[in-house]
Amino acid sequence: MIILxxxxxxxxxKNGERVVLNPTSLKxxxxxxxxxxxxxxxxKSTLLRMIAGVEQPDxxxxxxxxxxxxxxxxxxxLHNALTGRQNVEFTARINSVDIEEATQYVEDFSELGxxxxxxxxxxxxxxxSRLAFGLSLSxxxxxxxxxxxxxxxxxxxxxxxxxxxxxxxxxxxVLFVSHNPGTVKRxxxxxxxxxxxRLVPFSxxxxxxxxxxxxxxx
Amino acid sequence: xxxxxxxxxxxxxxxxxxxxxxxxxxxxxxQNTPGAIFILGRLYFRVGEYSKALDCFRKVESRxxxxxxxxxFRAKASYSSCDYGDASLSFKKMSDAGSVDEYQQAxxxxxxxxxxxxxxxxxxxxxISDYCDQFFYLRSFRGxxxxxxxxxxxxxxxxMKWPELVVVQGxxxxxxxxxxxxxxxLTSLLLNSPPGVWGRSFFCGEGSVRGGAPESKAVLGxxxxxxxxxxxxxxxxxxxxxxxxxxxxxxxxSIRKLGQAATLYSQLFQSPEMNFYDYQLAGAxxxxxxxxxxxxxxxxxxxxxxxxxxxxxxxxxxIYDELGELEKALEYAKIQLNIVPRxxxxxxxxxxxxxxxxxxxxxxxxxxxLVHIKNKNTNRFGLIKKxxxxxxxxxxxxxxTPADFSYIDWSRISVxxxxxxxxxxxxxKPPRKRGENTLKILFRVVGALMLREMTTRFGRxxxxxxxxxxxxxxxxxxxxxxxxxxxxxxxxxxxxxxxxITGINAFFxxxxxxxxxxxxxxxxxxxxxxxxxxxFSIYMSRAVLETLTxxxxxxxxxxxxVVSGEELRMTSVLQVLGILVMLGLFGTCYGLLMATISTFxxxxxxxxxxxxxxxxxxxGLFYYANELPQGLREILLWNPLLHLIELLRDGFFxxxxxxxxxxxxxxxxxxxxxxxxxxxxxxxxxxxxxx
Numbered sequence: 001m002i003i004l005x006x007x008x009x010x011x012x013x014k015n016g017e018r019v020v021l022n023p024t025s026l027k028x029x030x031x032x033x034x035x036x037x038x039x040x041x042x043x044k045s046t047l048l049r050m051i052a053g054v055e056q057p058d059x060x061x062x063x064x065x066x067x068x069x070x071x072x073x074x075x076x077x078l079h080n081a082l083t084g085r086q087n088v089e090f091t092a093r094i095n096s097v098d099i100e101e102a103t104q105y106v107e108d109f110s111e112l113g114x115x116x117x118x119x120x121x122x123x124x125x126x127x128x129s130r131l132a133f134g135l136s137l138s139x140x141x142x143x144x145x146x147x148x149x150x151x152x153x154x155x156x157x158x159x160x161x162x163x164x165x166x167x168x169x170x171x172x173x174v175l176f177v178s179h180n181p182g183t184v185k186r187x188x189x190x191x192x193x194x195x196x197x198r199l200v201p202f203s204x205x206x207x208x209x210x211x212x213x214x215x216x217x218x
Numbered sequence: 219x220x221x222x223x224x225x226x227x228x229x230x231x232x233x234x235x236x237x238x239x240x241x242x243x244x245x246x247x248x249q250n251t252p253g254a255i256f257i258l259g260r261l262y263f264r265v266g267e268y269s270k271a272l273d274c275f276r277k278v279e280s281r282x283x284x285x286x287x288x289x290x291f292r293a294k295a296s297y298s299s300c301d302y303g304d305a306s307l308s309f310k311k312m313s314d315a316g317s318v319d320e321y322q323q324a325x326x327x328x329x330x331x332x333x334x335x336x337x338x339x340x341x342x343x344x345x346i347s348d349y350c351d352q353f354f355y356l357r358s359f360r361g362x363x364x365x366x367x368x369x370x371x372x373x374x375x376x377x378m379k380w381p382e383l384v385v386v387q388g389x390x391x392x393x394x395x396x397x398x399x400x401x402x403x404l405t406s407l408l409l410n411s412p413p414g415v416w417g418r419s420f421f422c423g424e425g426s427v428r429g430g431a432p433e434s435k436a437v438l439g440x441x442x443x444x445x446x447x448x449x450x451x452x453x454x455x456x457x458x459x460x461x462x463x464x465x466x467x468x469x470x471x472s473i474r475k476l477g478q479a480a481t482l483y484s485q486l487f488q489s490p491e492m493n494f495y496d497y498q499l500a501g502a503x504x505x506x507x508x509x510x511x512x513x514x515x516x517x518x519x520x521x522x523x524x525x526x527x528x529x530x531x532x533x534x535x536x537i538y539d540e541l542g543e544l545e546k547a548l549e550y551a552k553i554q555l556n557i558v559p560r561x562x563x564x565x566x567x568x569x570x571x572x573x574x575x576x577x578x579x580x581x582x583x584x585x586x587x588l589v590h591i592k593n594k595n596t597n598r599f600g601l602i603k604k605x606x607x608x609x610x611x612x613x614x615x616x617x618x619t620p621a622d623f624s625y626i627d628w629s630r631i632s633v634x635x636x637x638x639x640x641x642x643x644x645x646x647k648p649p650r651k652r653g654e655n656t657l658k659i660l661f662r663v664v665g666a667l668m669l670r671e672m673t674t675r676f677g678r679x680x681x682x683x684x685x686x687x688x689x690x691x692x693x694x695x696x697x698x699x700x701x702x703x704x705x706x707x708x709x710x711x712x713x714x715x716x717x718x719i720t721g722i723n724a725f726f727x728x729x730x731x732x733x734x735x736x737x738x739x740x741x742x743x744x745x746x747x748x749x750x751x752x753x754f755s756i757y758m759s760r761a762v763l764e765t766l767t768x769x770x771x772x773x774x775x776x777x778x779x780v781v782s783g784e785e786l787r788m789t790s791v792l793q794v795l796g797i798l799v800m801l802g803l804f805g806t807c808y809g810l811l812m813a814t815i816s817t818f819x820x821x822x823x824x825x826x827x828x829x830x831x832x833x834x835x836x837x838g839l840f841y842y843a844n845e846l847p848q849g850l851r852e853i854l855l856w857n858p859l860l861h862l863i864e865l866l867r868d869g870f871f872x873x874x875x876x877x878x879x880x881x882x883x884x885x886x887x888x889x890x891x892x893x894x895x896x897x898x899x900x901x902x903x904x905x906x907x908x909x
Binding site for chain 1: 583586587623626628631633634635636637638639640643644646647648649662663665666667669670673674741742744745746747748749750751
């Protein structure tokens with residue numbers, strides 16, 4: 001369970017203050033598959049980062065009663081100067097996971113071969129997402145926070161990733177951030193819609209999509 | 219038998235018609251030679267003159283009657299010329315003489331059916347049931363045969379799928395009730411038409427009537443006249459076939475005699491023979507004929523019978539609307555949209571109602587949905603859209619723009635139970651894992667970060683360390699040579715090398731920690747994605763690593779000097795170590811301050827470089843404070859680094875005492891740097907993370 005206790009967030013930009021989230025109090029179940037829908041720039045990723053604990057809300061408190069992953073996205077958590085393997089080792093170390101096991105998992109999953117010993121800065125976008133995704137799956141989280149990561153990579157990897165993810169989904173929850181209602185339907189069955197700096201929860205994903213697309217309320 | 223060259227050539231060329239003509243003239247045919255006649259029959263068959271071919275075959279029956287081949291041709295010819303009695307017989311003989319394949323058996327069965335041998339037909343079909351299942355018309359025939367032979371009754375779903383069966387069932391019921399007149403009429407209609415045409419023409423006709431084909435309307439009109447001739451309305455239905463009445467009603471509906479259809483249906487709607495299609499037609503007839511009450515009853519019965527019907531609810535909504543019960547109408551329209559969310563008719567009706575009720579947002583919601591639906595009735599949609607624009611003075615949102623949330627009444631939105639933050643949860647604290655505390659996590663993370671820093675800074679195998687040591691040796695050597703050349707003499711009996719190590723290398727500890735801490739966050743920003751990693755742990759790992767590295771190099775250089783024969787004796791190892799750590803600490807705090815300032819003033823780094831140069835020459839790297847003239851010394855003693863290096867040398871050389879240095883002074887500076895760095899960090903954290 002993730003408890004958002006009266007949190008709010010705003011950014012200072014050159015054009016003045018931009019409100020990402022008005023004060024919100026919600027309980028987000030961490031064992032369910034929930035989509036966070038919102039337009040580009042609505043602040044979905046910021047919200048996910050706050051939930052992950054990377055960023056702090058301006059006010060309020062987030063309590064995480066579950067083991068959450070970091071925001072899994074386009075290799076956001078990868079260090080460019082390190083090789084793939086060193087990244088895996090680092091992640092394993094700070095999460096106190098067995099390093100060898102994690103490395104083995106990522107080696108098998110990402111199919112990067114000898115590229116695993118090259119610096120991440122030399123990777124293509126697809127390779128980065130392979131590594132990032134494998135890395136996150138190598139650790140057992142209660143809830144995976146995903147920032148549109150699954151739709152990358154070539155066809156075969158996408159299928160493999162979706163399969164591996166489906167398998168993990170049986171036991172873990174998911175918070176899936178996307179601006180595309182089509183992709184979330186594959187993985188989620190509930191939805192949060194972030195519009196007008198408000199986070200609106202729906203227990204039915206279709207309702208959430210209707211709301212997001214047309215502003216329809218049941 | 220000898221054919222002329224001409225006939226042979228014609229057959230070879232495939233010109234069977236010509237071959238036929240030639241063969242007819244031959245003597246053999248004129249003399250009725252069986253072989254020639256048989257061949258003539260086959261040629262007739264090839265050119266499509268089936269009855270002539272059959273005549274030929276009949277003539278030679280006595281000659282060939284034991285040949286499989288003969289019966290095969292005869293069966294084909296008779297089946298093709300619609301002589302089903304002959305065909306049935308031929309197929310039988312053929313089957314006796316050899317075997318029939320599935321297609322032939324199907325033809326046989328149809329022939330038998332056409333002759334009225336329904337039982338035989340059904341048995342024949344039954345033998346090839348797998349084959350029959352592949353073709354709709356064979357399935358239909360099989361169903362007919364089954365019904366007619368065994369009086370089988372079909373499930374409503376099946377009747378819906380094979381509409382002809384309804385007719386057949388009507389015939390069977392009529393027969394059972396001995397209403398021969400009707401039976402004869404229907405049977406003759408059925409049997410006198412080519413395969414399946416009666417039923418098909420009725421239903422195709424219905425389709426084409428709706429599509430507006432005039433001739434099919436005429437055909438059906440004729441049909442209905444025939445049927446009505448034998449059917450007196452308002453009579454006792456128990457003596458008549460209800461199915462027959464339903465057929466009539468359907469036909470009446472098709473040719474738009476709605477009043478008559480409505481009458482028939484209103485008499486029959488209690489009948490168990492009604493299927494949901496009938497209900498729909500019945501309701502529609504009554505509705506259009508103006509009989510709202512009957513229509514309502516019929517549709518209510520329909521949804522009772524089939525609660526997920528895809529049309530009935532909207533029909534009910536329309537009826538209630540007509541009856542003036544708008545609330546009930548709205549309720550049914552909503553049920554309809556729950557079952558078929560994209561029901562264009564219901565959406566349009568709702569939109570219109572909402573416009574009339576002056577409910578702008580609700581009306582727009584329906585219209586927006588309609589934009590996304592392929593809608594046949596674009597005219598009506600256009601009218602409603604115009605009406606909307608007229609009433610509310612604005613157009614509906616087109617498809618390509620995202621939804622407009624500005625008019626949403628946020629207080630109306632209810633939070634689903636599973637998302638509600640209940641009172642008891644507000645003060646919940648996250649459970650702590652056993653044996654895990656903040657400090658432990660911090661140490662683990664700092665350790666991991668230091669390992670990660672080392673791999674990039676010094677390489678995996680530590681060769682980088684060697685390189686750093688060599689670099690500093692070269693640096694010192696250059697200065698040593700320079701001093702030697704200039705004839706610099708050192709007081710206090712200190713060797714040149716030791717003097718430079720305690721100056722330059724100590725200064726390097728400071729300088730390196732500054733530059734490393736300064737850029738710590740920038741080069742590790744991606745690692746902040748891990749919740750465990752905080753800016754503090756990143757700074758700390760770099761500070762610790764850099765200080766330790768500096769001390770290690772310092773120690774290594776001292777060791778090298780000793781090995782190479784220098785006489786070095788540290789008076790107070792503890793003091794030396796303490797000052798070295800202090801250098802790291804001072805550098806860290808200074809670096810922190812620079813890092814935080816640079817989030818506000820990025821150009822601070824130029825200023826910092828200048829300061830660095832100055833510090834290099836004013837920190838006592840190349841002289842003792844004791845040696846300096848008093849005026850200059852008082853100025854230079856503002857520099858806390860000079861104090862540290864003085865104290866280092868004080869601890870290092872027995873002969874030297876730092877008279878002017880004060881550790882307390884340096885600590886004030888360090889604390890000051892730290893204080894301002896922390897304040898700036900708190901103020902600028904958000905800005906830094908965004909960058």
